[in-house]
Amino acid sequence: MKKVMKSFLVLSILMLVLAACSSKEETKGNKKAELIVSTWGFSEDFFRANIYEPFEKEHNVKIVLDTGNNADRLNKVRQGNTDVDIIFLSDYYAQQGVTEDLFEKLDSSKIPNLEKIYDVAKAPVGEGYGPAYTIAQFGIAYNADEVKQPITSWENLWDKDLKNKITIPSITSTTGPMFLDAASKITGIKEFDEDKAFNEMKKVMPNVVKEYGQTSEFVNMFSQGEIVAGPIMGMYFASLQEAVPNAKFVTPSEGGYAVMNTVNVVKDSDQKDLAQEFVNYMLSKEVQEKSAKEKVDSPVNTEVVLTEEEAVNMTYGEELIKSLNTLDMKYVNEQSKTWIDRWNRELVQ
Structure with a gap:
């Protein structure tokens, strides 16, 4: 009898273990795959409702966000x-990831929407790597009520009338190297000249109240009247205009600069096929149109058509896109340490 009871007990335990394993496998089988997306976190409500949720539903996947600034992520x-x-990532930081072999090369056959975007957006950090899903313009914003004459060029920021009235981006920011390039351009030369650029930077510093590292600093200084002008990305101009209704944003006569925000697949990802589908989805007319009409991101898909009103404050249209200056981000990253050291030695007071 004892042997029978013992055998029954062992059998019962075995059945419970098998049932538990079966239950775990069933749960695992029903669990949605996760796609972890590293992004800035701005306009999160818009992206969640209009971009992420439709993709989740179509692909039976859960999108998990990891948010923060470029460098930290x-x-x-x-x-x-x-x-x-x-x-x-912005193109400046994406180039670092490419150089360090952190990203997967994309299979263009799985991303047909690549053929529908501006050429400049297709491979801003190297052939086969992540495209720009949006392009922002780096230009100049100014308070028309506080300047003696309209600002139309980069060179105007050097005017003596603007002493202690402007801000410029830090050299360690995404747009810092662009302003350094603009300093070279105002000398009348086409190719970047480091010595001439830094010589011009010394001349503009008396006009600079403070360098800014984050756009929110620019917005605060502009709103509070600490500055009347400075270089900024057009995508943030709406915030300036809310605080200062007569604010203006201009593409300088020497040309604005293209700031390209890229989307890349991480090399260690275990969801590479799905990740490439997501890249293709971000370039689709549907997603690009939604983002543009909500004033979230400027479109790179050439099939997106905006009305004049919808295009306000957007980097929109082939003519504008082609007019923008672009930097070789590989070269910028190679020179970055040298420029930062020289900036700190020669310009920081």
């Missing part, structure tokens, strides 16, 4: 302490 991928599949 790229460092996580560098250190290998993240499961990120997709990463959104």
Whole structure:
């Protein structure tokens, strides 16, 4: 009898273990796959409702966000302490990821929407790597009530009338190297000349109240009247105009600069096929049109058509896109340490 009871007990335990394993497998089988997306976190409500949720529904996947600034999020991928599949970065930081072999080369046959975007947006950080899903313009904003004459060129920021009245981006920011390039351009030469650029930077510094590292600093200084002008990305101009209704944004006569926000697949991702589908989705007319009409991101898909009103404050249209200056981000990253050291030695008071 004892043997029978013992055998029954062992059998019961075995059945419970098998049932538990079966239950786990069933749960695992029903669990949605996750696509981890590293991004800035701005306009999160818009992206969640209009971009992420439709993709989740179509692909039976759950999108998990990892938010923060460019540098911090790229460092996580560098250190290998993240499961990120997709990463959104400005071209300056994306180029670092390409150089360090952190990103997967894309299979263009899986991203047919690549053929529908502006040529300049197709491979801004190297052939086969993530495209720009949006292009912002780096130009000049100014308070028309506080300047003696309209600002139309980069050179105007050097005017003596603007002493202690402007801000400029820090050299460590995404747009810092662009302003350094503009300093070279106002000398009348086409090719970048480091010595001439830094010589011009010394001349503009008396006009600079403070350098800004984040756009929110520019907005605060402009809103409070600490500055009357400065270089900024057009996508932030609406915030300036809310505070200062007569604010103006201009593309300088020497040309604005294209700031390209890219989307890349992380090399260590275990969801590479799905990640490439997501890249293709971000370039689709549907997504690009929604983002543009809500004033979230300027479109790179050439099939998107905006009305004059919808295009306000957007970097929109082939003519404007072609007029923008672009920097070789590989060269910028190679020179970055030298420029930062020289900036700190020669310009920082």
